Amino acid sequence: MHPEKSLKINNTPPVNKPTKKNKITKLFYSPKFAPYLFVFPFIAGFLIFFLYPIISTIIMSFQDVKIASSEYVGIDNYQRLNNQRFFTAITNSAQFTFWTILVLIPIPLMLAVFLNSKLTLFKNLFKSALFIPALTSVVVGGVIFRIIFAEADTGFINSIITSIGFSPQEWRMQGNTAMFLMVALACWRWMGVNILYFLAALQNIPKDLYESAEIDGAGALQKFKNITLPFLKPISIYVLTITIYSGFSMFTESYVFWRTGSPNDIGLTIVGYLFQEGFSYGNLGFGSAVGITLLGIVLIVNIIQLKAFGLFKKED
Template sequence: MIKKILYNKKIVPWIFIAPFLIFFTIFKAYPIIYSSFLSLHEMQGLSGREFVGLKNYIELINDSNFLKAVWNNTKYMIGTMITLIPIPLIFAVLLDSKHCKGKNIYKTILFIPTLTSLVIAAAVFKILLYKGETGIVNLLIGYIGIPPQKWLINPLLTIPSVVLIATWRWTGMNLIYFTTGLTGISKELYESASIDGANMLQRFYYITVPLLKPIIIFVATLNLIGGYKLFTEVYMLWDGGASPGKSALTLAVMMYRTAFSYFELGYASTIGFLMALIILILSLFQLKLTGFFKEN
């Protein structure tokens, strides 16, 4: 009987994917469904719940903190798009050049920050930026004539500070993505373009960027998702996420406080469900905008 099952071409594939399906159902699908269920209830701790329908959603949409958090997440997402796509792409192209020596050493140096814990990275940057006009970063920019900045105090600099951490930490990872994509581009294309008189910038614009489009879309989608899931850096930099003037308040921080500081689990579930919905809609819109769904 067992032998018959193991040799059945219709059953065996399901046996192999069963562990994934079980874990996905328990740790992904069920929490999402249960969260959507809780979002329709008013809960104060675990004592009980009362069905309120769409009341939580109506209150949340009119909540100024929620709107501010969405805007902060959006600014952070745009900031990481600006830094974490062009910079790693340029590094990847430079390291792919035949004139570059010691490529593996540079790749290792750039990739090491990716292995660093977010908690440790945020703690270190908290010291580097410091809550005042002193600190190592201000000391360094002072050498080039830039006056010291209140990075963690000035509301205008809070999001750029978090973007700085993200750029330092994820440049190496995106570099690997782009480097892998470059290996699939034939060197003959560049040689032919050179013979036709194309300079380095033209080869980059007309060959590298179009052929790396799938990788760029992939990296952009990861940045978008990460932009709206921002939590650890903000929580660590401002001792529980209490940034000046709520200038770095994010959806994840707001959800955490609502659930574990005020114990309003129904309202927190509403925040989480809307956060997932925002990520889904924007991801699909971005993929549509970049032509991902077009048939070749």
């Protein structure tokens, strides 16, 4: 018997053993692991850049933070909030928020309705012109506003009001005019953004509803009241929420007008007060207490307005 005949030929292909690379690839495509992989960047960013700073700020608000050390002082930093400058900052921020809400919600809504109309000409031109301020640095805008509202008699606005018989104004030195400057700069900056919010919501309203209303004999005001406004409620609540937040957290609009402090604190805001105490004066513990108090104020105000608009009501 020949030895060659005793050998059997095996035609079955060799089985590839799973490599480490294949295991990792299968893990990435696993229905149990892949969702966590995709949400990990958001979770990591939330923990590092949001949750950790808040927890650190809460801890620092109960400390007297120094350069090389810190010590717990209990609620002393919060007790120090009972001072006139803090109440002035809250009042100014509340007034600023009130006036920006009064301007930056109804006016952008009306302008968005006009831009959404078929009768409006040069829509893209108006959209671009209204949105350009949002792309402009607020510091540059503040410098332009300071030139326009200069206190000198030869200032642009003062020259206009003196030509019609009124006395020139010291715009940055009086309480009412100082608030007008901050509100005007903020409205100039954010008007176009809110218009785009409302315009996007308007374009999502079904056209069939307007056509049916016209068949039933509804006029323009009736269609606006019964169709447009109800469909704009979600975006209106969103715009109101971010306007409240932006109003209480305003800093740049005040800083560009009074870099070294406003007379009698007419331009002092809560964030400006936090900046002065925490960074200019080095009281990081007290500044943290101001920041946590601001967080609580904004949270309470927004919860109240969301509750008032029925956002927390359960649908039937």
